Amino acid sequence: MSNWLHLKKGDKVLDLCCGMGRHSMALEELGYQVTGVDLSETLLNEARKMDTSSRIQWVRGDMRRIPDIGTYDAVVNLFTSFGYFEDDEENLLVIKEISHHLKPKGKFIIDFLNADYVTNNLVSYSERIDGHVTIREERQIHDFFVTKKITILEPNQQSRTYREQVKLYGLSDFERMISLANLTIDNVYGHYSGHIYTKNESPRMIISGHKLA
Template identity: 55%
Template sequence: MHNWYEDSFGEDYLLVYRHRNLQNAYEEVKKMIKWLHLQDKSSVFDLCCGMGRHSMALSEFGYTVTGMDLSAVLLQEAKKLDKNKKVTWIHGDMRKIPTNESFDAVVNLFTSFAYFESDQENSKVLLELSRILKPNGKFIIDFLNASVVKEHLVPYSERSTEGVKIEEYRTIEQEFVQKRIIIKGENQERTYIEKVKLYDLSAFEHMISSAELQLDYVFGNYDQAPYDEKTSPRLILVGHKQA
């Protein structure tokens, strides 16, 4: 039996999320840089880099970037984007990052966290993030706001792209938000599951301090608005590794 994240981040993922573009990533990174206060040419690790949009934007700003993902398909897309081979791309699992290098910053963006059933497995990711950070190195985790997701869940949506219909069914099951994606094309139908554990700020605070990390700021969106549990679209955690 495959885990959902081994099946979902393939060719069809590119179809479902094609509308997410480089320009948005560039704008988000521009804001993030202010929070990180990094020197020129600092080393940044993009943990779960997907198609590489944010990694590419970070390298545009002059950082030395390494992007890692578990999906060979998405890494292939990232490499296509990286025409000048500016970024180091590596294949790996976020619970056991295949490097002994240390970085000035680690970013984990776009809800690329809490994919695993147990708190212990999810906490492992933060321990690994901490392991590859230099003392005083910075981190950003950009996660969904669990309470807003619960309150404003859209149970069903559909759209069409490139001749296929994409239907998305969303439910909250136990502590997870689950999305069932059905792709309907000519004479064929494919189904994928995406599933994320709904951690709130206090759960993150506990996991972060257990990983010897310190939280400096909590924002509710990329415009740096303070985090509000009831209204913020995102939960963006910015902090550093204790020296």
């Protein structure tokens, strides 16, 4: 995916909703100057532990109101880290913040689920084992949101439950929001391999584009 940005070594990249920093560190290894932003201080602390060389700037911030950390050659928002808010205007604010933190003609990637594919192929329950940990995931669609309940089971410990939801935005919704943020779409991919997006068959909807001058 980094090839889609057409960056050169030393360019500045903002990883918005970086979580524990896996993608941020991969981008840094490619030679970019990386800043990771996330709302969760817990996840940022985990990222800092893994960033043993302290080459990445880790910043706590709300994706709707990113701190004043300058402008970037590229902003990436990966692995369905968008659409958390019930109000469309709140989600639009996120895209406007992406635009605000891009240099003129700066590049962006928004890696989102394909709402049509998810609706038609929803897996309501799955379970996997990671070492001694069992992870159960229950999914449902309600009021234009896909919701997921995650239960983590570990031996001799109380179970932990988390819930998350994202709004099922389609391509036309993104086209509208992106145009309102002084951005334009260059390509829409349906898979990390680079296959072109198709509405009914692609598991992902990965939008790449740039900021207008």
